[in-house]
Amino acid sequence: MSHELQKPVIGFSCGDLNGIGMELIIKALSDNRIFDICIPVVFANGKSLNFYRKGLPDINFSYQPAKELNKLNHKQLNVFNCWEEEVQITPGQLNETGGKYALLSLEQSVEALKAGHIDGLVTAPIHKKNIQSENFNYSGHTPYLKAMFEVQDVLMLMTAENMRVGLVTEHVPVQEVAKYITRENILNKLDLLHTSLQRDFGVSKPKIAVLGLNPHAGDEGLIGTEEENIIKPTVKEARQKNMLVFGPYSADAFFARGQYQQFDAVLAMYHDQGLIPFKSLALGEGVNYTAGLPIVRTSPDHGTAFDIAGKNKANASSFLEAIYTCVDIIRTRAEYANNHANPLKKISARVLANAVDEKIEEDNS
Incomplete structure (x- = not known):
């Protein structure tokens, strides 16, 4: 891993701009305790984030633009602008705009993963129909990531x-x-x-x-x-x-x-x-969670929820859990790689596992 183990850099794709993705990101990353476990980078656009932030008056939320991914603020939310133009956001609407910018965000976050600028990715929900294009002919995130990482x-x-x-x-x-x-x-x-x-x-x-x-x-x-x-x-x-x-x-x-x-x-x-x-x-x-990739990618277990988009009704619990799981897996992978690089640790782990099995057999006999 290219970054200190305690604070991996976690990227966030914004999902469908007209869904609940941006609201989830704002709600989840407004808790400053997140910065104790990771360095978050949102791949989107500051103006688009501001559009949803205005509808969440009770949330204290701030960020810093990140022009270079190798110069991130470790104590604040970083936003990497994937587009500069003004975008017409229409919460709850299924249209080409939502899919176009969801793909831009996803593509640039994947490029950052490949380049080693981020250690893991949390994806906000996309709509599988309006994201379809020449660059995205897949049934969802999972087959897309399989193709991008050529596994x-x-x-x-x-x-x-x-x-x-x-x-x-x-x-x-x-x-x-x-x-x-x-x-x-x-x-x-x-x-x-x-x-x-x-x-x-x-x-x-x-x-x-x-x-x-x-x-x-x-x-x-x-x-x-x-x-x-x-x-x-x-x-x-x-x-x-x-x-x-x-x-x-x-x-x-x-x-x-x-x-x-x-x-x-x-x-x-x-x-x-x-x-x-x-x-x-x-x-x-x-x-x-997408198992089998060389990188770590998680997402919440729900969709774009167009029916509540832009209404300050989205529950960020699953999204927060996706962040925690992403960080945990990055740490577990690092420990696993370290143990397997050290033969003494590997032997002791095997001896311990065998001893546990023998104890279970004794208890059951």
Whole structure:
């Protein structure tokens, strides 16, 4: 990491200008305690921030323009102007303007990540339709970042105090989900999830649950064959690769009976299968994390909320949690890299893990 461990530089993309992104940024970064844990940089425009600040009279908010990313104020919010022109902001409206400037902000924050000027990125919500252009032909942040950082695969991972849920498929129409449920795709996602739990969350021996695709996990082939032909053999293969992977589980009973509490993470087959229980059962505020990237990117677990944009009604709790999670993962990655660069530390960690396992076995016998 290019900056002191205690104070990583965190970038913020502004999201759709007509959504709640700017309001979230102002509310979250008006708390001076944020500057104790990171150096924030907003990729947007001061005039656009001022537009929303006027609608938040009770919030004490100030910032400093940052003309150069290598000369940041460590005790105040920095704003890097991604555009200079006047922009017509219309809160709550879905139009080309919101998408155009959301993309400008995202592009420049990603360039800053690549150049090492910032250590992590928190993305405010975009609208997946109006951001589409020649430079953005993706279904969301996750596939865009995968392409920008040229990695083979990434994992959308929802994380909260009491649960983590990863997805095999993300923004895919339900009628097309089954064709993506392949041995290769499931194994890739399990690899990403296992590695992320160790490197990003500090879980030395992760336990991962895999959900079935069909109702009742296929009922032994009576309700679909994906579990018998694809998912079960892939779970077995993952276990042969020294991953503690279990399943497939019937999704309804798995969450209803609280089985998710016995695992470090859950791999769901499709979007709503994972996100409905996550948003219903997660304690605290949920965060969307993109696992598998060389950089750290988080976001709140909600959208642009056009219905409340510009009305001082947006709740910044999930956005704040996304900031904390971003900082925590940066620190955990640094510790993980340090431990793996030091053989003595690595050996002691392995001995400790084995001792814990032996203690559990003794207690259960």
